[in-house]
Amino acid sequence: MKRSIVKVVFVAACIASAPSLFAQTAPAWPEITQINKPWTRWWWEGSAVNEKDLTWMMEEYRKVGLGGVEITPIYGVKGYEKQFIDFLSPKWLSMLNHTLKEGGRLGLGVDMAQASGWPFGGPWVTNEDASKYIAYKNYSLKGGEKLIEPVQYIQEPMVRAVGEKIEIGKLKEPIASNPNLQLHAFDQVRFPKPLPLQALMAYSEAGQIVDLTNKVDGSGNLNWTAPSGNWNLYAAFAGWHGKMVERAGPGGEGYAIDHFSKAATDNYLKYFDDAFKGADLKNLRGFFNDSYEVDDAQGESNWTPRFFEEFKTRRGYDLKNHLPALFGKDTPEKSSRVLTDYRETLSDLLLENYTKTWHDWAKKRGAIIRNQAHGSPANILDLYAATDIPETEGSDILRLKFASSAAHVTGKPLTSSESATWENEHFLSKLGDVKKAMDLFLLGGVNHTFYHGANYTPQNEAWPGWLFYAAVHFTPNNTFWTDFSKLNTYVARAQSFLQKGKPDNDILLYLPIYDTYATRGRSLLQHFDGISHGFRGTSLEESAVLLQSKGHSFDFISDAQILNTSAANGSIQTGGLNYKTIVVPQTKHIPLATIQKLISLARDGATVIFYKGTPADVPGLGNLEQRQLELKNLISGLNFSSSKKAAVGNGSVIIADDLDKTLSSIKINREELVDKGLQLIRRKHDKGTYYFIVNSSGKDINDWIPLQTQASSIAIFNPMTEKTGYGSFRKAGGKAEVYLQLPKGESIILDASGVSSTGPVYPYTAVAGNAQPIAGKWRVIFTNGGPTLPAAVNVSKLESWTSFTSEGVKDFSGTATYTTTFKRPKGKAANWLLNLGDVQESARVILNGEEIGTVIGPVYQLEIPSSKIKRLNTLVVAVSNSMANRAAYLDRNNIYWKKFYNTNMPARLGANRGADGNFTAAKWEPRASGLIGPVTLTPLKVNKP
Template identity: 60%
Template sequence: MKRSLALLLFASLTAQAQAPKWPAITQQTKPWTRWWWEGSAVNKADLTTVMTEYQKANLGGLEITTIYGVKGAESQFIDFLSPKWMDMLSHTLAEGQRLGLGIDMAQASGWPFGGPWVAPADASKYVAYTTYEVKGGASLTEPVSFMQKPIITAINHKVDLKQLVDPVAKNKDLQTLALDQVRFEKPLPLQTLMAYSDKGQVLDLTSKVAADGKLSWTAPAGSWTLYALFQGWHGKQVERAGPGGEGDVIDHLSKTATDHYLAYFDKAFAGHDVKPIRAFFNDSYEVDDAQGEANWTPLMFAEFQKRRGYDLRQHLPALFNKAAEDENQRVLTDYRETISELLLENYTKTWGAWAKTHGALIRNQAHGSPANILDLYAATDIPETEGENLTRIKFASSAAHVTGKPLASAETATWENDHFLSKLSDVKKAIDRMLLGGVNHVFYHGTAYSPPAAKWPGWLFYAAVEFNPQNPFWTDFGKLNQYTARAQSFLQAGQPSTDVLLYLPQSDAYTRPGKVLLQHFDGIEHGFKGLPIETTSELLLTKGYGYDFISDKQVQQIKNTGSTLTTSGGAPYQTLLVPNAHVMPLPTLQNLLKLAQGGATIAFQHQAPADVPGLGALATRRAEFKKLLAQLKFADTKTAGVQQAAVGKGRILLGDDVPTLLAQAGVKRETLTDQGLQFIRRRHAKGHYYFLANWGEKPYAGWITLQTPAKSSALYNPMTEQTGMANIRAAANGLPEVYVQLAPGETCILDTNEGTINGPAYPYLTVAAAPQPLTNPWELSFLSGGPELPAKQQVKELTSWTTLAGDAGKKFSGTAAYTTTFALPQGSGDGFLLDLGRVAQSARVQVNGQPATTLLGPVYQVFVPKSQLKASNTLTVTVSNLMANRIEDLDRNHVDWKIFYNTNMPAKLKENRGADGLFTTEKWSPLESGLLGPVTLTPASISAPVQ
């Protein structure tokens, strides 16, 4: 008997020990925010005050980005990297450590990298060319020269170029000038002069050009075309720069330019402890969003020769699309590949190595670069993405997964809507999108430092959801941050669990000519649009296949043990899919066949690649490529539409239909996507983590099949923080099925285990009867906000406070409390589902004086246990709206709140542009605000679904 009691006690303790438990919330699992220092007009006291507010709102860290200043605060401006600026940085780092806030730092004032210390020799460059025709026996009479055409563009106004001096950084009042691009009219230095005859001869005439441009050369017999290349100054200026940060953007292709740029930071940092900086940050490439493109560097010819194995000067007509089509494509591909490698090695890797000398990481937004951005992301400690398209987001997370980086970050909620219109539920959806795309380290975009004494709406940024204490939704912002931290605590744990490597056909993209020399890659939409990978990547998402993009360099590093492919970061995959690539580098094909020899399965969609890209050693490479392809003896399989070639212990599959190909490769898709759910999956030692989202318009309640083995699963709701053991069963095919309930906009996490784990059951809800409306009057009290607090009142019928509270309510942005009483409702369940109906925009709920929850939407429901209710009950719902109505009041009364240098509040939507071209709300009507209802209670039971 004693033995039985001991066993029961042990079993009880074991079950208790194994009950689901949330991972610890850390500085890293919390969301961080981009923190704009406008004009660097900061002071120590206010820094401490606002940082304390950020910490209380459950933010984990801040990324300092210095930008343009605020009008009227000029006396407070601090030059970027000046001794005083460094003093403010040191104070911030110390306060960050005290408050538990991490600190990153953007490595420019604005973006891209650049500043007043960038000398003309290190500034971004472009190539210009002109051609001359010379007959045999004649000489060129005109000088070989090129005069750079002047360009000047500025933000929101015109500037007379004649009023500026060269270089730009020497000009005064650069904050007011807000220059975007400047090219001075001046002769450009000659890079080379090459002569091409109609007989195929090529001559280098560079040494025959005198300082005055006169060419001392008489053409031999035949007709000759001369190509003169000149190096120009691109003129791109640092965007949104703050005081002391204005100037030329660097030549990202030059290691010398990068080294010189970074040395300036070493000088500024001397004597200061910058070790608390976790990471230095680059806010996207964005050099070529001006006229022309930064497509040249002084050592281009030497770098090209070293990397491609031939002299680019011998093929200038092909570079400029003037030779035979095949030569044009091959030379252009080699040129673009060289640009990509220079950006990778001379900028990204050089920057990363420099950061290590300060004990720091680099966070990099590689998208938009004229390069293979998978390789740029892979060279980054924390790859960072942005945007709303999942395939775009997956470029950064793919590089992190493939190369073993624990974090992938994202600039989140950049332009969710036009100014002041984004709800916390909108932001949550943006966060969920990032998490589903593989991101596990969210950065809001963003938070402008605003001194507490600043007049409302304070200091703002031009393109953002304003995550600032002056925004009414700040009262409930901490709940969103807690949600994000809970979700990221799982998604930062474990390892990626994706089955398919999707080959990125970079060479196919490089072969496509355009209006300019370079291509800029930003997900599939920019650079790969129209190629088969566009539809293939979207199909994989829709059908529930987990996949990561992979580049040629990364393919060449894959190893395998039997059928399992292992990337350089240690992540395992089942197969690699090549989406109808036409050309492929020889080393890539060589390693694919080597992997197949060892037992791997490689799938070619539609066809095997037919040729190698590029021109260097073409005959040798092409012969070896075709020799390898000739080894593939494809034969029909039992599966219609799929052919197979045995290669050693493995195989190469060929077919048009991707799902059929992947099924033949043994890849299982997550069929839960057929129910309209979205997911991302990570593996851990005993099972998997699934992050599931329902962003459909209807609630989902039902069994979902998982494609990974599991005998038990804990279920976590990161918003409600409910947890428990999920109901799980084995389907007829042996796969596990888990029961989930997800309202529209709701997410959950499954923590599956291949063993049997016991613990408290998850509280599934079953509605037991019809909703019962609350009919008693409400007391409406305005608690905080402005411009003034409307009077307290009794409300019989819920409607917008813009109607209930008269003129004061129309312009009020802030927080109000609704209080009512209700008798214990009828019902035999375990409690009641409280549904607030419509809310504008977020709400905190108290029942009988006790906090119940904070609701962000789009659904506003909470379960209230019967044990928390009495015969007579009090319900208080505290609602916060948006900044919009108070901004409307300012605009209607022509109060000038747009007080910023540089871009000064442009509108995202054209209908919100005023006569001055800037954002305005003058044409808006007050937005619905408050508790709109109807508010109901529905009897509900906590139960498990029928097996």
């Protein structure tokens, strides 16, 4: 039997690698590194940590295959106030030092958030450095009149507290000097006081403009008599936005910084320099910033005291002369142009005065930065690009691609993600759910994942321990911890390929941000967060959705990034990559420098595509007529033929009415495998192309799959089963087709190499007979979990263990072993497919004392070599359910576990919200748990496609 199988495998190998045979070497997995492994955000609640438990937790993380941690101190746990450690205090730094030493010993990397909570801020942030907003008042005067009322704006008081409410009159400044900050958990505080005047400008109907700012005395009195005519006066004031650091821990409570002020950023970072003096931080890899989130408050932070000066320097004219347009009180055209310039200036300031300043600070100290730019009132492609590791989050692949695109076009090797934040409700997320989420991140270009997140919890703390308010709990108290390493190995295997080589995308897709800048909304700012925030319903969305759905590979690119591209040999080069074309979605406004660069790229041999027409105008107000004329001349100089193609130098400019057809006409071919419901991402390496492919079709794939690459051999790697081998492939029209066997929801990695290689073939199989049930009795022993261990039972029918008669089974969360014996099934087979059927929720399989594998879903099946099945066999299946039933037991019995300051376990779903507004599982019915089956064995034979 063994000889015949070997013969078949060898013949298959010969066919797969014909016509030549080379060294018979098996495809090799890359060596798993610390960076290949997934990392996790590590919440330090109240920073109430100690060396013993820090070490225990880090050892647990290493055991389950994590590669590193990101320390983020947040709000504390009630009852542990005496153990709280103030952020950046000497004691806190001693805990950081211990963590760094243990990280070095255990091979775990360490980053840290550069705030206790988010965004950047703290008690050392003064009113001068805190976030600001612009407010204005309007006055009317006629010739000969004087303004009677004072030029003054009294800020309305406001207190928004997540925790215990308090009146503003009971608070004092600075806010950090108040007691019980953890109890109140302030989100936003504004004190009633007059706001500093930024400018007072007078505008006459005749077009005269007078700056009256210096004519206002300290009491707000205006010493000015209006000349003849009718005058409108606009007074602009700088308000204190009042945004506090969210979820701040002890010693971290305070105002968020003014992200548009370099002085504010410098002062903020200086506090860290002072705190770090004498500390050994060589094992600290980098610093992290969570998403912008300054404006998830009342109003928005949209001002900085030096804004008028910054605006004039960057835009070339004085904004004070156009305040009516800024506030939407001028003509629609002028108001739109001034608003564009205002928004672009804030974007510049956020990039230069915060992001780049922070990056330079970290670089000088030998560290990197990771930054979540999404949600910012700026061109987030540029913000991401100013970061060593751009970080994204979410469940929309186009949103994810903003971060990875910035990494790709600027030559950064890593893109990270805040992963699995809210996959389900509390205690309900399966490892299979997280795996599905991880596949989307990997497809979106993420190759350095961070789970969101793992909580520090004392080892002896009562179940469920200390938890964070988001709904996936990566903690040793989670029942899936026993099988967590399987998911981590899967992610590490996938990332080991996705960190190799270079991105392989054909198209650059221009981000037409100026049309959005020009569109006035309900507020002065527009915040950008993928397609959905800023570009919904635009040609950018249409283009991106089309390219993604058709299997075209692309990266987004900004105006600033376009200026750093070059063209050679018909390609557009940036970040060490070659792109075949750039597509400009239909847009009205485009900067003159951008269109000049696009035409220059075409002149040097590139192909530039304008979707449905060329831009019609330039954005902004400064030097408008000259810029409009230059744009008109550039566009009119393109001599389009009847096919809407214009030759420019060595390249061309094309107007595309049908983007997919146009791309095909210039030999940019899509990956047709998407038509079968597969999704992919590619990376180039010296000898060929890596493909990461996910079967999202909803059905199993057993078929020839076309690839848009030439190959002489294709190695297949399954990151879940870890099976490898050379795949069967054939040439079709100069391209390769590979045969894939891929269950629904599963993924595969291909190495399509231009070098002929042979070796063991990928183990394709086919069903050789009917599925045979493993019938008989099962011994079920509850081995680990609680609240108590139910008594062991014998069952002849598999069903949810919540249906057993043992006391406590309905409340139990943990692991149970299912043991049965079975005779060798009838029939001949190379392998047997063990299908566990319905599993709630993950399982480890042991056959005859040998561990066969772990399954986490969506597929609960394993292949077992025929040689491992004896005449009489003992099968053990160790199944772990979710935390849900035990959590419901706690809430039904009013057992105290929700003991967290700030936000005390909010529910994701309204149905799970209790009378106090917080999460409760008290109404949950027992959730199906354990091995439900049916369990079957199906004979498999070696299959040659």
